[in-house]
């Protein structure tokens with residue numbers, strides 16, 4: 185089914201539609217959500233679309249239904265006209281169709297397929313040139329048109345217009361023309377054969393079963409399980425009797441329309457989400473819609489909507505709003521207008537720290553502070569209570585190409601790698617009251633020398649507000665973080681990631697279990713001794729720290745698979761030495777595995793040093809990758825890095841399909857090590873965008889870009905333009921459609 189078209193409907197016709205039809209027919213006692221109880225005098229529900237209207241969404245969007253019409257008898261559903269106020273409305277039926285069974289087709293819009301099966305006394309069924317009773321023809325046509333968009337898009341524009349603008353007076357003429365057209369269309373006959381084939385459609389019918397399946401479909405729809413709803417509706421159609429003697433016209437129509445609604449739910453939900461400024465959700469829904477869409481015109485419409493979302497998103501940044509969630513955006517607004525209240529509070533194990541008496545929404549501006557100017561020292565050695573001023577530096581020409589609008593021409597050769605470089609060290613009086621966390625909830629960056637802090641997640645009132653002094657979970661394992669903090673800042677980290685077992689630390693530098701079906705991790709250097717509900721971590725002989733073990737009922741599936749022993753043996757003493765699987769206790773020779781892994785990694789990394797890469801080098805690197813995967817844990821950082829290196833090499837030789845595959849593999853690992861909204865994922869997604877654009881896959885590029893942008897906004901808010909100007913340039917390029925495959 186194609187998405188609702190964005191075409192304006194002439195006012196007079198629209199007015200006719202809006203004014204004409206009354207009366208919801210008896211039928212469904214419990215329509216799917218938002219569909220109004222048929223026959224009820226209550227106004228239809230407004231929940232989602234009211235929100236749409238109040239968010240100032242364009243009216244053509246507000247007018248679309250996000251519910252199944254379950255109109256059953258031909259008049260439920262929504263009018264897809266411009267100028268709607270965003271409330272639910274009855275679907276109106278053009279006057280020309282009120283006389284009996286009939287249909288009108290408007291290109292590109294499922295919602296505009298009108299069914300008027302029982303609006304008035306049906307005329308006597310007429311035999312047609314096809315030899316079917318007229319009512320059967322109509323419903324077979326309906327079935328055809330609803331389930332096979334191909335047929336709909338085959339109708340010439342002129343005929344579509346004639347049908348669309350038809351009046352009661354010329355109904356016989358227009359429907360005859362339509363039938364005449366279909367009669368001469370081989371595709372139509374093929375579809376008719378399929379529909380009337382007893383094997384496929386007309387035998388083994390059971391109306392009771394069809395009703396039951398339709399009910400199950402509706403129940404799924406109510407729960408928003410659209411895929412399953414679709415399955416039930418399709419099964420219902422297979423069971424419903426379709427012949428002139430037994431066919432329950434209304435039942436057939438209802439199932440088709442509900443099925444169409446289920447198929448279309450993603451699209452409509454995407455539109456509603458877009459109107460609510462939930463851009464990430466909107467992109468997800470539209471991608472689902474795109475994957476189900478079979479027609480080129482429908483796909484084009486969805487792609488068009490994706491681009492529009494991108495533009496809207498851009499406007500939102502202009503307005504200073506940040507992430508894609510409406511609630512967050514509202515909270516952010518408050519947060520920005522009324523500066524977040526901060527309190528310096530005592531903490532149990534880190535001295536003083538910062539918190540707020542209020543909840544803080546993601547991307548809120550927490551703090552801005554100029555340094556004590558006299559004490560700004562270039563790359564000075566003073567570390568305690570001073571903060572390193574860092575800048576993001578491009579490591580290749582990718583960003584420059586974006587800014588110049590030349591990314592596509594570069595054919596993915598430059599992948600927009602970024603690195604952080606320290607340019608100065610300074611003292612910030614209030615800034616130095618923020619404690620460190622290896623999984624911070626605040627991101628620190630600099631506008632010139634001013635320190636800016638922004639929340640990257642929701643922070644509950646009273647919770648510690650902490651930034652990272654450098655080391656972070658995902659980037660390095662626990663012993664390394666502890667060492668760095670001790671060496672540079674002279675404290676032993678007590679943050680939550682250094683106090684409780686977490687997945688990332690177990691896998692980041694790990695070897696893989698030799699048992700092929702085991703996801704267990706093997707540390708190459710740390711030993712764990714489990715006593716009661718704690719794991720004591722040591723490196724060689726020296727103690728690193730003590731971790732509490734999370735409740736097994738609360739740990740995620742991955743952590744349980746990776747470190748089963750931690751949970752199975754809680755309460756008793758157990759040692760897990762390095763080289764021993766944390767899940768099944770299998771052993772590997774650590775020194776051999778590590779040495780071989782190093783050799784393989786450096787072979788692959790040679791690709792990075794070469795400006796010209798040839799295919800034989802890549803083939804060698806792929807072989808090394810294969811071997812490396814046998815040694816390293818699938819979520820290990822080394823694998824993420826080499827996947828990234830190989831992606832870049834493939835991009836350089838112009839094999840974008842392979843570049844994409846490896847870039848995506850790298851992102852998947854990084855999502856395990858960090859989290860899906862970490863800024864490192866955003867930088868990787870920009871590389872992916874560059875690859876996708878080189879492939880000419882604009883739709884996927886837009887989706888990846890939106891994800892990246894949402895993360896950047898979380899970290900930099902409206903400052904993203906100043907810190908990462910290429911993001912804005914890239915958005916402009918994508919949304920004005922100027923990038924084409926080279």
Ligand SMILES: C[S@@+](CC[C@H](N)C(=O)[O-])C[C@H]1O[C@@H](n2cnc3c(N)ncnc32)[C@H](O)[C@@H]1O
Pocket residue numbers: 533534535536537569616617618619620621673674675676677678679
């Ligand atoms: C920049 S100051 C932060 C404010 C400090 N807590 C205070 O009371 O003034 C850095 C010091 O705070 C403590 N600290 C900060 N983060 C910590 C952490 N994650 N674990 C333990 N101590 C921490 C350490 O003593 C560190 O040297």
